[in-house]
Amino acid sequence: MTLPAIAKPLLDEIARRADSGKPLRLWLRDDDAIEPTAPLDRLLTLTAAHDVPVLLATIPAFTGQALADRLAGESRVSVAVHGWAHKSYAGAHEKNQELGDHRPAQEVLRELGEGFGKLSALHAGRFAPMLVPPWNRIAPSVVAGLPGIGFRALSVFGPEKPAPLQMLNTHVDIIDWRGTRGGREVEAVIADLVRVSQAQEGPIGLLTHHLVHDQAAWDVMALVFEATAGTADCGWFGVDDLLTEI
Template sequence: MSGNSVWRPLHEELARWQEAGKVARFWWRDDDAIEPTAALDRLLGLANAHETPLTVAVVPAKTGPALSERLSAASGVSVAVHGWSHENHAPPQEKKQELGGHRLAEAVLGELYSGFLTLQRLHPARFIPMLVPPWNRIDGSLVSKLPALGFECMSAFGRAAEEASIPLLNTHIDVMGRGADRKGPRVGKPHDELVSELVTELQDRFEGRHEPVGLLTHHLAHDATAWKFTEGFLAETGDHPAIAWKPATALVKDQMSTT
């Protein structure tokens, strides 16, 4: 572990976990993959260097064989369904949403099924039946219909509901945020803010909450701040005895066995 003071609160919390003989489970999801890019290469390089399992949420309508070929050379990477085309169908006064109640449910579900089949075909060895709603939003009436399409789990952002119609494996730490004016493009969050969020999530788990902690990245949108935090966080936790980075498939199986 580094001596950087920014990480000190995390070091102290992990020391408490280690002293108690506890191990915190983490997992990693990156959104919006479409095709091979330099940013994707950097992402996969980090995952490989730190031997950290990674789930890549791929946009089915915009991807193709090129991404399949690129990921075939990567180890420890799984592929989830990131909606269909990542297009907003909500009116301007509402938050962006592709999987909302703004269209007929049959149309939305039809697209999701097409996305499922597309990625299952392109990534047969890496595909996991997980839906990642674009912008982490989905109309509640659609969730109960996902298992009929073949989905076995869903991943959004924030604390997972204790009772859901499909197993949830959510993310909780988003490395990207808005600037001080809350406008303009998203930027990497300050590192001390992210470390504070991590400590809060770990304290919650220490008290008995079973949910794994999910790291959320967006390789295509990262600035230098976001990349530096991601690399630093993996380095700080990769070989710590109080942290276990788990693949999504294992965590979903674990969750299903305890429900």
């Protein structure tokens, strides 16, 4: 298969990493899963076609058996806790935040513990003990309490920072949230992947949101997968594989 010239910077970066003996490692997190939908089917079909594992950050308050039934037999799909209800408690002039310091940490942790229990029961065998905060924001007081309710990992957006549990962040978002709210330009996504790869040696997380994808977003995913999946010098990893590194 011949890739378009637009993919060359990423292919060159993969080759550079291979020459240095540090192959590029990627992982995929998709946010806001609740129930079976046509976009979810499209996501699972696309990732399966390229053998790319995907972590579904799932909203506990609004999900149930229907999603568990849909995922049965999907061997490359994991499920993590995406807050509780994806509800913002921030003030009118603040950025959206469900897991901030607007409520007592004990109350927030109680909800998260309920979400942990619900999803681990619904998705036994594919549940990852990871918290994905809605809007990628969480108060330090809440982070401190996560190990005590069973969480082993935390995933937000941006460079990893020290925390009392493993950080496995996403670093490149394919959605243009401040503009079209659809897929970003392919050039921009590839440039971000190259930039992050040159700045760190750890796994790079790609962030998607299947429920809001337009054709541009699906096209970006397909091109990135075609350039990276199934190659000797670059690999896509499941959360279970990456969490066993600690």
